[in-house]
Amino acid sequence: MSEISLVLLAAGDSTRFASPVKKQWLRIGDDPLWLHVAKDLAKKANFAKIIIVANPQDLKYMRSFCDEFEFVSGGDMRQKSLKNALEMVQSEFVLVSDVARASISQNLINSLLENLGKFDCVSPYLGVNDTAYLGECEIARDEIKLIQTPQLSRTNLLKKALQSEQIFTDDSLAIKSVGGSLSFVKGEISARKITRICDLENFNFPSVCTETFCGNGFDVHALEAGSFITLCGVKIPCEYSLIAHSDGDVAIHALIDAMCGAAGIGDIGELFPDTDEAYKGIDSKILLRKVTDKIHRYGFEIVNADITIMAQKPKLSPYKEQMRKALCEILATRKVNVKATTTEKLGFVGRSEGIAVIASVNLKYFDWKKLLIKD
CATH class of the missing domain: 3.30.1330.50 (2-C-methyl-D-erythritol 2,4-cyclodiphosphate synthase)
Known part of the structure; x- marks a missing residue:
């Protein structure tokens, strides 16, 4: 199997998470969320390296938690953060996810890895079951894909795409912009993101350590x-x-x-x-x-x-x-x-x-x- 690096994006400011705590620092047992997610994913594939992208103000503190992972300073946008991380990636492929995507199953990881090398970017997606409109026009719901992370990409193409000034909302759009091939695998509802406090109800996390x-x-x-x-x-x-x-x-x-x-x-x-x-x-x-x-x-x-x-x-x-x-x-x-x-x-x-x-x-x-x- 070709080498794969993992990039976990954790540099956000949690602006939509109405809490005094930044969501990446919520404690899951004794670990902050970002470390809990990194440890969990580290068990699910043999990554060449795991890179955590941190808010510059958090970088030193994050490093004090763990010597197993590498850390890099993030930017003011997701794309800049990812670009910074890719400078540390030498492997042929890179798996990119958000720390807020806190419950990624082994089955989902396996589905992505089964397509390794067959396409330039593989993304999990959810379909739409309800009738969908764009403005007043109905959309064929069978053609709608709600893209999740992690996304598996060919590193050199992702790096090339991010040299552009164009803003991409995810890796598949970046790969597509440079002519790369795309594939999609069925995602999982359980791989939802934590965006707002109410989203925490969907996760069965251990209780917070009382120390x-x-x-x-x-x-x-x-x-x-x-x-x-x-x-x-x-x-x-x-x-x-x-x-x-x-x-x-x-x-x-x-x-x-x-x-x-x-x-x-x-x-x-x-x-x-x-x-x-x-x-x-x-x-x-x-x-x-x-x-x-x-x-x-x-x-x-x-x-x-x-x-x-x-x-x-x-x-x-x-x-x-x-x-x-x-x-x-x-x-x-x-x-x-x-x-x-x-x-x-x-x-x-x-x-x-x-x-x-x-x-x-x-x-x-x-x-x-x-x-x-x-x-």
Whole structure:
């Protein structure tokens, strides 16, 4: 059998999937959907390589999940994403599918492979059983084909077709544009796509893993003479100022690191490097919102957050509840605790040379099945 590579497209923004989680990051057991689909297809054929096309913002995180597959950055359209992936394909044939096509049977894969080499592109399709109209004109329904993925194509022809500026909605149209031969095999209703939340009802996925993930963060900023400091997004009048590249909100910085640790997405320095002028003087609440959105998109919920601020001066007790409420609003949870303490005049904190903060965060996977519960 000729060599075949598998390309899985997972770079979309899930704009029609009305959920805080991008659909490719829905958890199937402990795996995100894209990894669940890749593992499943890897068992169904002997692929020369499996290439996952990722959103550029997700690329590094995706790579941390698996060493078996190759990853490439996607584009702003499906065609650009596929073109990027094909640069990594040397095999004679390539099987292309969407990660949202989450239940592809062995029978469907076999039907495609049985036609390997006989045609330049083989596509599964569904027929239409109902009367069909185009405008006011009836269409011969026996001639209508609703094309599914995966599609099996001759690699060199697909690469050639995608050099064109023409936009193709699927691989068969691309192959046809360069004179390639097409064939169609019966698809399966079960090979439907996940486009909207209600589509999840059609899949018998395992329940979401209920494990809890803990992360901790620690940060320190030096003090200098000034007129206020900002902690947990709250401006506190005092004779000091915090020295930092951003607004110096050491409490939010420690909290961000704790969130990054629990989700496994690195640390605040990787996400918002102090060498980047875009973050000079930035309000740390903006950074916290960005990280909160990111972990939600990656399929997590915040269980709780606990913060301990170590400062000899100024006195923070009058501001703790205001700080807690500010964080609750950003994190979209009421389970936030803010504590303040001194170091009994010991060390740099005790000498009022700086402020240190420890933060802990617990996350859990977002249980998407609750979206399917009807009143």
